[in-house]
Amino acid sequence: MAQAEDRLLEMQAGEVKVLSVPGAARVAVGDGHVVHAIATEEEEVIVFARNEGSSAMQIWTRTGERHAYRIQVVPEEAQRARQELHSLLERIPKARITATGNKIVVEGDDLADEDRQRIAALASRYPQLVDLTGQVGWEPMVLLDVQVVELPRSQLRELGLRWSSPLAGGVRTGMAWDRGAAHLGASPGETPFSLSGTTSRAVGYLGMNALVSAHIHALAQVGSAVVLAQPQLLARSGATAEFLAGGEVPYTTSTDDGRGHTVFKPYGVSLRITPQVDRSRIVRSRIEVEVSAVDQGMSMAGGPALKTRRAMTEFNVRSGQTLVLAGFLSRETARQRDGLPGLSDLPLLGGLFGSRRRHDTETELAIFVTPVLIEDHDAAMQARVEAGRAVLDASFPHPTTLTHPVHGQPDHASALGGREIQAWDPWGGPGSQWVVDSGAASGTSHQPTE
Structure with a gap:
């Protein structure tokens, strides 16, 4: 007499199932409150699911063979919820779904933070979902090329970054080339390609990243622009990269009991950037920028004052595109008086023996942000690593x-x-x-x- 292992049979409350059992003679259930079963003359067993719960069921045939079942009766809502979970979890890449009893187990490694947040939201909505995914997601890396430049407002208009500028067409597009070598300049970080023959005026350019960088570099060389900071930050998607170029100034504060306490406040160029990459490879970033300097014209008893320009925004760009933040104006007025001592101070006639000068300077702070997605085997990043190793080998030829x-x-x-x-x-x-x-x-x- 053969005996098979218990077979799992899952039913909803109120459901009826017909099992085909050749030669079925009699049937017995462990909990009649959960299920009810009868054997018919047509060699079938009819099972009625009454209430939620679990019960064993045994079926004997005329030849003495026994069939064992484990029947699990779940509410109708639970079955529908499981179907919803399967439909939702199948949309998440790298997620493995397993049904165990009345639970659904989701597993997976190297899931994106966005997918892990979705699974956590589903787990809070469906109690039968068991989350066993890896807690550390695998996110793409983003290289953030940032330039913080202070330049005259007129020069910023010439860059074509002001839509209200008198330049026709707004942002100018084109491609610059080396006249001597007849090379077209590519985007930053890429190798320029050659042109066959000589260039002509009909050759144009497409894109503005390289053009803007070239203008900024030229302005910085002649002293018209000041590059306050040019960091390159590398961060994973969803993480925050911070940068500070400056220092700290001390100032004194008083505690509740009247005692003095010295604290330090940072100043300079401060950046906080949080990039987020979605499935379409669009980079959504949150940037916080603060540029501060010690105000020499204002001094307090507790310490020096700071002139601060601060901005916070969120933006969407594609990899390699440049975002420009501008509008941080700064105006400075300088007055100078020259003349003969005594005579230049005479009322009415003093202007004949002296001169007065007034110089107004209006500068604007512009921030250029270019996020670039870094792949696992990025050629530019490998070239940087090899260049760094070459410098180390040249500086330290012998091991320590x-x-x-x-x-x-x-x-x-x-x-x-x-x-x-x-x-x-x-x-x-x-x-x-x-x-x-x-x-x-x-x-x-x-x-x-x-």
């Missing part, structure tokens, strides 16, 4: 060696010119903080040196 090897005979005798040195003993000798106390009662002991 210990003057006293830790174990046994010297392993670096060749590096030390074959000179024999004594092995380092942690309990005594050069470099040890311990001395041997031979007068101890129970063997040799070690005591720290004074």
